[in-house]
Amino acid sequence: MGTFKIEGGHKLHGEIKPQGAKNEALQILCAVLLTPEKVTIHNIPDILDVNKLILLLEDLGVKIQKKGKGSYTFKADDVNLEYLQSEKFKQDGRGLRGSIMLVGPLLARFGKGYIPKPGGDKIGRRRLDTHFEGFINLGAKFRYNKEEYFYGVEATKLKGAYMLLDEASVTGTANIVMAAVLAEGKTTIYNAACEPYLQQLCKMLNRMGAKISGIGSNLLEIEGVSELGGTEHTMLPDMIEIGSWIGLAAMTRSELTIKDVSWDDLGQIPNAFRKLGISIERRGDDIFIPEHQEGYKIHNYIDGSILTVADAPWPGLTPDLLSIILVVATQARGEVLIHQKMFESRLFFVDKLIDMGAKIILCDPHRATVIGHDFKSTLKATTMVSPDIRAGVSLLIAALSAKGTSIIHNIEQIDRGYEDIDTRLRAIGAKIDRV
Numbered sequence: 260m261g262t263f264k265i266e267g268g269h270k271l272h273g274e275i276k277p278q279g280a281k282n283e284a285l286q287i288l289c290a291v292l293l294t295p296e297k298v299t300i301h302n303i304p305d306i307l308d309v310n311k312l313i314l315l316l317e318d319l320g321v322k323i324q325k326k327g328k329g330s331y332t333f334k335a336d337d338v339n340l341e342y343l344q345s346e347k348f349k350q351d352g353r354g355l356r357g358s359i360m361l362v363g364p365l366l367a368r369f370g371k372g373y374i375p376k377p378g379g380d381k382i383g384r385r386r387l388d389t390h391f392e393g394f395i396n397l398g399a400k401f402r403y404n405k406e407e408y409f410y411g412v413e414a415t416k417l418k419g420a421y422m423l424l425d426e427a428s429v430t431g432t433a434n435i436v437m438a439a440v441l442a443e444g445k446t447t448i449y450n451a452a453c454e455p456y457l458q459q460l461c462k463m464l465n466r467m468g469a470k471i472s473g474i475g476s477n478l479l480e481i482e483g484v485s486e487l488g489g490t491e492h493t494m495l496p497d498m499i500e501i502g503s504w505i506g507l508a509a510m511t512r513s514e515l516t517i518k519d520v521s522w523d524d525l526g527q528i529p530n531a532f533r534k535l536g537i538s539i540e541r542r543g544d545d546i547f548i549p550e551h552q553e554g555y556k557i558h559n560y561i562d563g564s565i566l567t568v569a570d571a572p573w574p575g576l577t578p579d580l581l582s583i584i585l586v587v588a589t590q591a592r593g594e595v596l597i598h599q600k601m602f603e604s605r606l607f608f609v610d611k612l613i614d615m616g617a618k619i620i621l622c623d624p625h626r627a628t629v630i631g632h633d634f635k636s637t638l639k640a641t642t643m644v645s646p647d648i649r650a651g652v653s654l655l656i657a658a659l660s661a662k663g664t665s666i667i668h669n670i671e672q673i674d675r676g677y678e679d680i681d682t683r684l685r686a687i688g689a690k691i692d693r694v
């Protein structure tokens with residue numbers, strides 16, 4: 260179990276560049292299985308989850324070449340389907356959430372796709388019904404081995420269909436899209452997830468020869484084609500990392516420039532932080548956060564009632580930033596209700612913030628009220644364990660703002676999604692060591 264030692268209370272300063280997006284990378288990497296031709300991908304983040312998926316592709320027989328930092332070529336012209344039945348796949352496939360998106364491309368191109376119950380954050384129930392109902396709609400036969408938690412779909416031929424998803428699942432939509440592009444005829448997916456990473460996937464598939472329309476909306480129409488070819492693709496910057504750096508700057512009252520953020524793909528994120536009173540300036544494609552010497556004041560609604568920050572499927576606010584928004588609110592002027600609608604176990608980490616002196620009432624598993632200190636009292640350093648990726652980074656931000664030296668254990672959770680975070684934070688003045 261890895262550990263960070265953090266000396267808090269220091270101002271940070273300078274520029275930080277977001278890595279390529281984790282959740283886009285997981286979709287895009289799975290899509291390389293859809294063609295025997297070469298696919299070149301740039302801006303792939305060097306993080307645990309993505310590296311695990313690259314190893315899975317290698318074990319599946321995909322030829323992979325590293326061309327430079329974050330740039331790789333993939334050629335899936337000799338896929339080893341026997342690997343899918345191996346014990347190693349049953350172990351390694353569990354290692355991350357993103358592996359679930361291997362199923363759609365495998366089913367579409369080879370007529371069968373299998374996956375052990377995928378891992379990822381332990382943040383509440385994470386069902387897969389939307390994925391498999393989608394494949395069944397396309398004509399696949401589904402089987403599930405309850406003892407081994409092993410899922411499988413098989414089809415001699417997929418046929419396009421109309422489907423109304425029961426929820427706008429992000430990985431579910433990606434999976435179904437990747438199966439439908441090679442199905443016979445037309446597929447319509449209503450209540451599709453439509454966040455920028457899915458848009459990126461659909462645009463990449465169209466460059467490979469797919470016929471997807473409605474990109475960016477929750478109604479996708481897909482005319483199946485018989486084969487796809489190679490392409491080149493560059494990942495967007497990671498919007499959750501960008502939000503994390505906004506929170507970090509505010510909490511440590513530091514002036515920070517976040518470089519090349521792809522503003523137009525950030526949706527609600529800048530405004531969510533602005534509602535907490537944080538100044539966010541657009542400078543070209545950068546975000547400039549000034550030093551918040553006077554702190555930041557949470558806005559109320561027009562009628563004077565307390566602000567609620569809640570998650571929702573895109574174009575709503577991503578659930579992955581609520582833990583960070585919560586920690587930033589602990590030093591704001593005013594109160595806010597954080598409502599995590601999607602996941603039921605993601606707010607439990609607030610007990611650690613309460614230990615550090617934050618004023619938080621956990622109302623129920625989905626809601627927490629935060630009463631900010633307005634920097635009149637700083638958080639106290641402590642020893643903690645990172646429970647999940649975003650709670651981990653929130654605790655890291657809390658530790659960087661706290662007085663004294665904090666210890667965070669289980670930092671593998673943070674390394675799942677943040678590239679070389681300690682080196683990058685040291686470059687802007689943070690006192691953090693991997694011990």
Ligand SMILES: CC(=O)N[C@H]1[C@@H](OP(=O)(O)OP(=O)(O)OC[C@H]2O[C@@H](n3ccc(=O)[nH]c3=O)[C@H](O)[C@@H]2O)O[C@H](CO)[C@@H](O)[C@@H]1O
Pocket residue numbers: 282285356357384385386426427428429430431572577578579600601602
């Ligand atoms: C690898 C990857 O890309 N992971 C992301 C992906 O996970 P993932 O694709 O696994 O998440 P889903 O979109 O399927 O669902 C997330 C949660 O929200 C619930 N739900 C979803 C849609 C909806 O309309 N109503 C609803 O209640 C689901 O039941 C589930 O509990 O999307 C999540 C939601 O943005 C993010 O937190 C994850 O970081």
Ligand SMILES: C=C(OP(=O)(O)O)C(=O)O
Pocket residue numbers: 281282308355356357378379380579648649676
């Ligand atoms: C929940 C997350 O990831 P995953 O879906 O990979 O567990 C996340 O990135 O915040």
